[in-house]
Amino acid sequence: MLNNRLRREELKSKIMSADDAAMLIKDGMIVATSGFTPSGYPKAVPLALAKRAQEGDKVEITIITGASVGDELDGALSRTGIMVRRYPYQTNKYSRNSINDGSIMYQDMHLSHVPQFIDYGFFGKIDIALVEALAITEDGGIIPTTSVGVMPQAINNADKVIVEINTSQPMELEGVHDIYVTEKPPHRKPIPITHPGDRIGTHYIPCNPEKIAAIVITDITDKVRPLAPIDENSRKISGYIIDFLEHEVKMGRLPKNLLPLQSGVGSVANAVLGGLVDSKFENMTCYTEVIQDSMFDLIDAGKVTVASGTSFTPSEDGLKRLLSNMKHYAKHCILRPMEISNHPEVARRLGVIAMNTAIEVDIYGHVNSTNIMGSRMMNGIGGSGDFTRNAYLSIFTTVSTAKNGDISSIVPMVSHVDHTEHDIEVIVTEQGIADLRGTSPRERARKIIKNCAHPDYKDMLMDYLERAEKGKYKHEPHLLTEALSWHVRFLETGTMKIK
Amino acid sequence: MLNNRLRREELKSKIMSADDAAMLIKDGMIVATSGFTPSGYPKAVPLALAKRAQEGDKVEITIITGASVGDELDGALSRTGIMVRRYPYQTNKYSRNSINDGSIMYQDMHLSHVPQFIDYGFFGKIDIALVEALAITEDGGIIPTTSVGVMPQAINNADKVIVEINTSQPMELEGVHDIYVTEKPPHRKPIPITHPGDRIGTHYIPCNPEKIAAIVITDITDKVRPLAPIDENSRKISGYIIDFLEHEVKMGRLPKNLLPLQSGVGSVANAVLGGLVDSKFENMTCYTEVIQDSMFDLIDAGKVTVASGTSFTPSEDGLKRLLSNMKHYAKHCILRPMEISNHPEVARRLGVIAMNTAIEVDIYGHVNSTNIMGSRMMNGIGGSGDFTRNAYLSIFTTVSTAKNGDISSIVPMVSHVDHTEHDIEVIVTEQGIADLRGTSPRERARKIIKNCAHPDYKDMLMDYLERAEKGKYKHEPHLLTEALSWHVRFLETGTMKIK
Numbered sequence: 002m003l004n005n006r007l008r009r010e011e012l013k014s015k016i017m018s019a020d021d022a023a024m025l026i027k028d029g030m031i032v033a034t035s036g037f038t039p040s041g042y043p044k045a046v047p048l049a050l051a052k053r054a055q056e057g058d059k060v061e062i063t064i065i066t067g068a069s070v071g072d073e074l075d076g077a078l079s080r081t082g083i084m085v086r087r088y089p090y091q092t093n094k095y096s097r098n099s100i101n102d103g104s105i106m107y108q109d110m111h112l113s114h115v116p117q118f119i120d121y122g123f124f125g126k127i128d129i130a131l132v133e134a135l136a137i138t139e140d141g142g143i144i145p146t147t148s149v150g151v152m153p154q155a156i157n158n159a160d161k162v163i164v165e166i167n168t169s170q171p172m173e174l175e176g177v178h179d180i181y182v183t184e185k186p187p188h189r190k191p192i193p194i195t196h197p198g199d200r201i202g203t204h205y206i207p208c209n210p211e212k213i214a215a216i217v218i219t220d221i222t223d224k225v226r227p228l229a230p231i232d233e234n235s236r237k238i239s240g241y242i243i244d245f246l247e248h249e250v251k252m253g254r255l256p257k258n259l260l261p262l263q264s265g266v267g268s269v270a271n272a273v274l275g276g277l278v279d280s281k282f283e284n285m286t287c288y289t290e291v292i293q294d295s296m297f298d299l300i301d302a303g304k305v306t307v308a309s310g311t312s313f314t315p316s317e318d319g320l321k322r323l324l325s326n327m328k329h330y331a332k333h334c335i336l337r338p339m340e341i342s343n344h345p346e347v348a349r350r351l352g353v354i355a356m357n358t359a360i361e362v363d364i365y366g367h368v369n370s371t372n373i374m375g376s377r378m379m380n381g382i383g384g385s386g387d388f389t390r391n392a393y394l395s396i397f398t399t400v401s402t403a404k405n406g407d408i409s410s411i412v413p414m415v416s417h418v419d420h421t422e423h424d425i426e427v428i429v430t431e432q433g434i435a436d437l438r439g440t441s442p443r444e445r446a447r448k449i450i451k452n453c454a455h456p457d458y459k460d461m462l463m464d465y466l467e468r469a470e471k472g473k474y475k476h477e478p479h480l481l482t483e484a485l486s487w488h489v490r491f492l493e494t495g496t497m498k499i500k
Numbered sequence: 501m502l503n504n505r506l507r508r509e510e511l512k513s514k515i516m517s518a519d520d521a522a523m524l525i526k527d528g529m530i531v532a533t534s535g536f537t538p539s540g541y542p543k544a545v546p547l548a549l550a551k552r553a554q555e556g557d558k559v560e561i562t563i564i565t566g567a568s569v570g571d572e573l574d575g576a577l578s579r580t581g582i583m584v585r586r587y588p589y590q591t592n593k594y595s596r597n598s599i600n601d602g603s604i605m606y607q608d609m610h611l612s613h614v615p616q617f618i619d620y621g622f623f624g625k626i627d628i629a630l631v632e633a634l635a636i637t638e639d640g641g642i643i644p645t646t647s648v649g650v651m652p653q654a655i656n657n658a659d660k661v662i663v664e665i666n667t668s669q670p671m672e673l674e675g676v677h678d679i680y681v682t683e684k685p686p687h688r689k690p691i692p693i694t695h696p697g698d699r700i701g702t703h704y705i706p707c708n709p710e711k712i713a714a715i716v717i718t719d720i721t722d723k724v725r726p727l728a729p730i731d732e733n734s735r736k737i738s739g740y741i742i743d744f745l746e747h748e749v750k751m752g753r754l755p756k757n758l759l760p761l762q763s764g765v766g767s768v769a770n771a772v773l774g775g776l777v778d779s780k781f782e783n784m785t786c787y788t789e790v791i792q793d794s795m796f797d798l799i800d801a802g803k804v805t806v807a808s809g810t811s812f813t814p815s816e817d818g819l820k821r822l823l824s825n826m827k828h829y830a831k832h833c834i835l836r837p838m839e840i841s842n843h844p845e846v847a848r849r850l851g852v853i854a855m856n857t858a859i860e861v862d863i864y865g866h867v868n869s870t871n872i873m874g875s876r877m878m879n880g881i882g883g884s885g886d887f888t889r890n891a892y893l894s895i896f897t898t899v900s901t902a903k904n905g906d907i908s909s910i911v912p913m914v915s916h917v918d919h920t921e922h923d924i925e926v927i928v929t930e931q932g933i934a935d936l937r938g939t940s941p942r943e944r945a946r947k948i949i950k951n952c953a954h955p956d957y958k959d960m961l962m963d964y965l966e967r968a969e970k971g972k973y974k975h976e977p978h979l980l981t982e983a984l985s986w987h988v989r990f991l992e993t994g995t996m997k998i999k
Contacts, residue, residue, distance in 0.1 A: 103974035106940035111922050121892070122753050123937045186759050186851025186892055191690030254621050260685050345890055346845040352685025367917065375980055377973035382922055390889060391844055393620070393685055416980065418866065418917035423610050423881055438622045441605035474876035475602035481874055481915065481984045481991070489980050
């Protein structure tokens with residue numbers, strides 16, 4: 002079996018234990034890894050590295066990933082204090098806590114910017130690429146597993162490459178990837194994708210075999226994240242979106258099979274996409290970041306013909322379903338480097354319908370995707386900006402309240418801005434939908450309050466708006482002494498409601 | 501002479517007075533016009549339309565332009581109450597006042613979004629395209645004058661086209677334009693530009709002659725805007741940028757002739773670009789929106805080989821210089837539709853160095869480009885977002901104080917966000933430069949305060965940061981009760997300083 006996984010004979014001499022491979026990682030290094038959402042990330046070597054620290058070795062490093070990775074990497078290296086700097090996205094509770102207590106320096110970045118930052122040298126020299134692989138080809142090409150992320154740029158730019166060959170990943174994954182990288186300016190060419198199903202590259206990442214410093218054989222499986230069951234609120238949100246899209250088709254503003262769908266990561270996004278199974282749309286395509294469980298439903302129902310992303314991001318059940326039917330799903334799915342899956346050029350050319358989730362939205366349509374109450378990092382912006390700014394239609398969804406109703410997701414002014422009023426066409430909550438196209442800020446405010454806010458907060462929001470409108474400047478009127486007072490009230494009293 | 505300006509014989513029957521042409525514009529219509537920065541906009545018909553309103557006719561219309569236009573359009577139609585809705589950018593004091601007093605509904609948009617919003621029908625049906633032209637070709641093609649903006653989309657989507665042939669515009673402009681439009685998704689193809697000098701289209705805008713409802717002959721000249729003389733602060737800012745770019749070349753992160761430059765509109769942007777005349781950089785190129793006076797200096801000095809934009813935006817002196825040397829400048833300049841000049845695809849492919857100006861910047865690197873004290877619209881975001889997000893390097897400049905020192909341009913939290921922390925690599929003031937690449941928010945804050953803030957405000961900013969850092973959540977720490985207090989203090993006391 003190993004011959005199929007490691008097809009270049011001379012590289013067998015590089016096989017070593019995870020402990021030995023971890024010794025290649027030294028204090029102060031910058032390590033770029035595979036992994037995107039907890040999928041296809043290295044596991045054995047990070048665990049061995051964590052053990053070194055527990056045994057007293059001082060190792061402080063920078064980790065650059067595609068997006069979130071599992072506990073064996075983000076968790077283990079946070080708990081041991083090894084990871085002192087982190088780019089560009091995470092969801093692990095230990096790394097999140099370390100970011101919020103100030104012990105990890107974290108830069109939250111647009112995912113499409115990360116590959117070029119690596120290429121441009123903006124992070125500094127990449128010392129080690131640490132990647133999970135399905136197999137290594139005869140000429141040293143590295144075949145990714147369930148995600149691609151920044152693997153190509155990590156491998157191209159690193160001094161040394163450590164490969165974890167993961168034998169738990171089924172060989173049927175071979176061929177699902179399409180690896181294409183851009184040149185650096187001024188030598189860049191157009192990316193020749195005009196349909197989500199276009200294949201433009203190789204099915205492996207080319208790599209100079211001399212750079213491969215260690216090969217570790219492992220069978221640790223991805224620690225995927227659970228998906229919440231689809232609830233009533235998600236069903237309502239999905240319903241409003243489907244009605245809206247049907248109306249756009251009727252008005253001649255969208256083709257019958259829509260345009261390529263992009264859907265964010267997580268339970269609500271999964272549920273929104275899942276609602277399309279029962280819609281009348283046929284022959285849909287997806288050009289997105291992550292392929293979650295509901296995409297398998299759409300493929301099985303014959304509703305989606307092709308799904309392009311940079312990772313499979315299934316739940317535990319979804320992972321079983323994927324791995325046991327890999328041949329079937331591989332026919333409909335393409336995994337690309339995140340530079341390409343999230344590329345502004347392609348997103349805009351294809352005219353994606355972008356659907357992403359917000360933490361909070363303000364009355365003028367600015368969106369906070371990252372920092373709860375302005376300062377507390379949740380996960381990161383991820384790819385939402387890559388798609389939103391370049392979409393045919395950009396839709397943001399949120400449930401209208403959080404914390405049992407004590408937080409209104411619609412506020413006078415968001416406490417942190419990730420997406421501006423210039424970037425968003427539609428807001429949807431379980432209360433309803435606001436189409437913001439062509440609106441001035443004050444028109445926008447009335448639509449959002451009327452259609453999207455929870456009834457408990459509608460009057461308070463209208464009161465704010467009307468009092469703000471009495472000021473001298475009425476373009477986007479705010480009362481700066483009160484704009485953030487809802488957040489302050491929550492922090493002080495535990496509720497945004499006035500007691 | 502008219503034969504050269506109007507080369508299709510049958511269209512001569514459509515020549516009429518501006519007053520008659522203005523009668524084609526009815527109450528409730530949506531009118532899309534030429535014009536980008538006060539350059540190449542229609543003048544005779546808007547003036548005639550304003551006269552109609554002054555004589556008691558009720559006409560309320562929506563105006564969609566490329567960007568800002570002159571007083572004959574934005575001013576005259578604001579003063580008479582004709583323009584009740586406006587997209588996507590303006591700089592006229594009367595339209596600005598009407599937006600801020602609530603009488604004009606204004607949506608401030610990314611300029612690259614506007615052409616596709618017209619194509620997609622998101623603004624509604626375009627009733628009339630009102631455009632200034634240099635000439636009309638034998639098959640009805642319309643040759644723009646000193647700007648292109650949204651002319652192609654206006655003409656393609658409008659029911660009727662009104663053309664102002666402006667005989668004050670020199671025929672040497674013929675050939676300077678390169679008109680290329682994209683298809684609507686799912687039929688879009690890659691835009692085949694790989695160098696700022698590439699010509700990919702026609703030198704006129706194709707138009708079905710039957711749609712041309714009126715032709716007005718006029719010679720009213722553009723009311724261009726003055727450029728402030730280059731002052732000490734601008735010189736310092738320019739100097740910091742040049743030093744920074746030289747360092748990037750030395751580190752191998754930029755080619756010797758840099759990458760295509762983009763520079764925003766206005767006096768500071770003009771001065772920053774002007775500083776490059778005395779730099780050691782050679783064979784530079786520009787892929788930008790507007791070609792201002794300093795670009796002529798760079799071309800004359802042999803420093804810039806090609807400048808691509810969507811408009812000439814000279815001062816009054818610059819306009820004389822341009823018109824009297826049109827043949828010379830036409831060899832080095834290309835005017836494109838703003839869909840192409842500002843296209844994310846091309847900006848990212850070419851890897852532009854984006855230089856734009858901020859109204860204020862906060863300690864974490866968010867930028868306000870539009871709303872003074874959160875609510876008062878200045879001009880609009882323009883193309884800054886199109887370039888910034890997709891740049892190789894995104895640089896924002898601002899003088900560190902305004903209003904004789906009573907406003908700090910570096911604040912704890914900006915009162916309006918147009919560009920987020922995810923979009924900006926470098927901040928420059930006359931105090932110094934902060935390179936934000938790879939920084940966490942708190943590292944960023946220290947760099948911005950130390951290098952960019954005015955000495956009068958440094959201690960206050962550090963005090964805010966240090967007190968905010970004592971809170972529980974330290975990723976991007978804010979004191980929400982104080983975050984906007986500097987703006988409140990200015991509004992209440994006339995200064996951000998604590999008396």
